[in-house]
Amino acid sequence: MIPEQLRGDFELRWNRLQAALRENDMDACLLTDSVNIYYTTGKVYNGYFYLPAEGEPCFFVKRPTGYEGERVRYIRKPEEMADQLLAMGYAKPGRLMLEADELSYNDYLRLRAVFDPVAEGNASRMLRWARREKTPLEIELFRRSAKIHAEVYKEVPACFRKGMTDVEFQAEIELRMRRHGSIGLFRAYGSNMDIFMGSVLAGENAEAPSPFDFALGGAGVDASCPIGANGTVLRDGMAILVDMAGNYTPYITDMSRVFAVGKLPDEAYRAHEVALRVQEAVVAMARPGAACADLYAEALRVVNEAGLGTNFMGTKWQAKFVGHGIGLQINELPVLTPRSKETLLPNMVFALEPKFVLPGVGAVGVENSFLVTSDGVEKLTVFPEEIIQLK
Amino acid sequence: MIPEQLRGDFELRWNRLQAALRENDMDACLLTDSVNIYYTTGKVYNGYFYLPAEGEPCFFVKRPTGYEGERVRYIRKPEEMADQLLAMGYAKPGRLMLEADELSYNDYLRLRAVFDPVAEGNASRMLRWARREKTPLEIELFRRSAKIHAEVYKEVPACFRKGMTDVEFQAEIELRMRRHGSIGLFRAYGSNMDIFMGSVLAGENAEAPSPFDFALGGAGVDASCPIGANGTVLRDGMAILVDMAGNYTPYITDMSRVFAVGKLPDEAYRAHEVALRVQEAVVAMARPGAACADLYAEALRVVNEAGLGTNFMGTKWQAKFVGHGIGLQINELPVLTPRSKETLLPNMVFALEPKFVLPGVGAVGVENSFLVTSDGVEKLTVFPEEIIQLK
Numbered sequence A, B: 001m002i003p004e005q006l007r008g009d010f011e012l013r014w015n016r017l018q019a020a021l022r023e024n025d026m027d028a029c030l031l032t033d034s035v036n037i038y039y040t041t042g043k044v045y046n047g048y049f050y051l052p053a054e055g056e057p058c059f060f061v062k063r064p065t066g067y068e069g070e071r072v073r074y075i076r077k078p079e080e081m082a083d084q085l086l087a088m089g090y091a092k093p094g095r096l097m098l099e100a101d102e103l104s105y106n107d108y109l110r111l112r113a114v115f116d117p118v119a120e121g122n123a124s125r126m127l128r129w130a131r132r133e134k135t136p137l138e139i140e141l142f143r144r145s146a147k148i149h150a151e152v153y154k155e156v157p158a159c160f161r162k163g164m165t166d167v168e169f170q171a172e173i174e175l176r177m178r179r180h181g182s183i184g185l186f187r188a189y190g191s192n193m194d195i196f197m198g199s200v201l202a203g204e205n206a207e208a209p210s211p212f213d214f215a216l217g218g219a220g221v222d223a224s225c226p227i228g229a230n231g232t233v234l235r236d237g238m239a240i241l242v243d244m245a246g247n248y249t250p251y252i253t254d255m256s257r258v259f260a261v262g263k264l265p266d267e268a269y270r271a272h273e274v275a276l277r278v279q280e281a282v283v284a285m286a287r288p289g290a291a292c293a294d295l296y297a298e299a300l301r302v303v304n305e306a307g308l309g310t311n312f313m314g315t316k317w318q319a320k321f322v323g324h325g326i327g328l329q330i331n332e333l334p335v336l337t338p339r340s341k342e343t344l345l346p347n348m349v350f351a352l353e354p355k356f357v358l359p360g361v362g363a364v365g366v367e368n369s370f371l372v373t374s375d376g377v378e379k380l381t382v383f384p385e386e387i388i389q390l391k
Helices: A005-022 A033-040 A080-086 A105-115 A123-130 A134-156 A166-179 A203-207 A266-285 A292-305 B004-023 B032-043 B080-087 B105-117 B125-129 B134-154 B166-179 B205-209 B266-285 B291-303
Strands: A030-032 A046-050 A058-063 A072-074 A093-096 A119-122 A198-202 A238-244 A257-261 A324-325 A334-337 A349-352 A357-360 A364-366 A369-374 A377-379 A388-389 B028-032 B045-053 B058-063 B072-074 B095-098 B119-122 B197-204 B240-245 B257-263 B321-323 B333-336 B348-353 B356-357 B362-365 B368-372 B377-379 B389-391
Touching: A005 A030, A005 A033, A005 A046, A005 A134, A030 A033, A030 A377, A033 A046, A046 A080, A058 A080, A058 B028, A072 A377, A072 B004, A093 A105, A093 A123, A105 A166, A105 A238, A105 B105, A119 A123, A119 A257, A119 B045, A123 A334, A134 A166, A134 A349, A134 A369, A166 A198, A166 A238, A166 B166, A166 B348, A198 A203, A198 A364, A203 A357, A203 A364, A238 A266, A238 A364, A257 A364, A266 A357, A266 A364, A292 A324, A292 A334, A292 B080, A334 A349, A349 B032, A349 B348, A377 B004, B004 B028, B004 B032, B004 B045, B004 B134, B028 B032, B028 B125, B032 B045, B032 B125, B045 B080, B058 B080, B072 B389, B080 B105, B095 B105, B095 B125, B134 B166, B134 B348, B166 B240, B197 B205, B205 B240, B205 B356, B240 B362, B266 B291, B266 B321, B266 B348, B266 B356, B266 B362, B291 B321, B291 B333
Parallel strands: A030 A093, A058 A072, A093 A119, A257 A388, B028 B095, B058 B072, B095 B119, B257 B389
Antiparallel strands: A030 A046, A046 A058, A198 A238, A238 A257, A324 A334, A324 A349, A349 A369, A357 A364, A369 A377, B028 B045, B045 B058, B197 B240, B240 B257, B321 B333, B321 B348, B348 B368, B356 B362, B368 B377
């Protein structure tokens, strides 16, 4: 099931999950969400991944046909798993973790009935926790995404033509993303967190609040998808924040840059400089052991010192975070928020995105993806950070 | 909350749901899934829609700010709904329907605890049932999507250049879709049903089975998204099935057409003709009261008569349906499948997609979106149906 040369990397993941199972006094976990299946197997299949606290995992596959391996079992219904496990010599899991934040209520009940455990745990939470610290293969894929992300942003100025709308501009960027290998799908954690390929925010639309937990909003092109570009005609004096997905591998980098049509008001360049100072200040503190809440507080300190508190991360609605973990989904752990109890750990990867919304102008600021190293952070998304003039 | 001129259309939807509540002996339903919120309010907001079996609905909103209306209530937590309802004069719902197939297990438990009902019902199932019969506004939006869908397909030949891959071809089509107002998001019902903008299948890739319930598969560009185009270089003798989303309004039309690079083997043209005959035969039977299982049987009869049973709807994996309802999601009710117990009703909208996979050549066939009228069906996606030669 796992190619031999990748097996070590997946064993790291399984071992981490098994340690968590034992720590939670659980016998096993059963996963079926696409993202968790991909994390634990390197594939997306229709079926289940079963991991006992000790020993080898099992791969229960409904579709597609064609997988081979020692502990690969084809099933038609989840109910078949109980007997199959016993036949393979596994004990019945008395204490079982299921994806309580990802499975639908009915799917959860059905899976639970298969094993009828005496105790249950939340596998969704454990997986989010385990997925925080990236493995060597994951980090390699992030590096690949980040490199292409920067290549595509080089082409952003070529996407601009006078008189076009934000949506037309974004569509041209999307074409270049796809030409550079964008997978297209842009996965987020949580129900209703729908977003398409990223966000381009221009002018007043930057103030429109998002209903969901995105950093900034935008009204979107339709009430059925209220996020991002809304058909604003790009005109002189507008800041355009380009925050398109780095979905060039399954590991999504996050990077925003600001583009200017004509000359922006001076306040925009000043606020942008403050955002760069926020980045600098947070990066200077960021290392293993740094508390995420302290990183947020440091960002806010620089923001308030500059008197930009009412513009920080929105106006009508202000997001209460300045950064977030990234990975197979755009909103992983940790979150750089005032109430976070998390500290940075080596091999975490997170986006830092100090942004200001200036009414009538748009959004300015910067976003980069960082890898936590042994003694600091490494910027993965290397690309000029000043406001880029469009012609 | 609902603009005055649209109120009648939403009342139709509410009345249908209320009739279903009473029929199921339920007091109320509480919805929070984006698609169901959009269906019942015409917006996507973060919050809840509460509909009692008798009387007026309530709109509980967490975000965004700015909504006004008589029964709009802002809340921070779902727990606040119980008191708010009592304060508005509603009775406590003893028998409550929640979205058991869409809410996560944990979200379901939390919402249930808010009301502590004596009996529960599945609002997901009721909404899928109610959403089958489209309202006048929904049909108008379908017509709009279908018209643009056809406009974009006119531009497909211009997307082709010799030597390009299926992914490059698809990206050019996506650009034109976006220029014509594609919303981007392509919603499907069910967990893990991830797809990006549609599918382009060429050559051998048409045989790759999908892990999920899509009509055809395709390996996809990455193991994390195993559906559709996979980087196949388009070359002479290949059939290219273009099945890109009609997501120009929230109501998605479904339409596939076949494009040929060079000359295809004769069997491809023959199989394509059979697909058109299947469509003709099913359309001749399709009217209110027609059983979906009979429509499938009729399709299979024509297929088997032509000796193409082993190529129908795939080879390595064969989808057991020839059509499906469409709407806010690409896979609504009814399904044209052998085991369906459903019959067509006026104002249902469904896609009919007889397709054949020919090893080494690709997929041929046709897909159109149909509206069920009082005495038959009306084709919404009007566009030439023969195999279109690419140059």
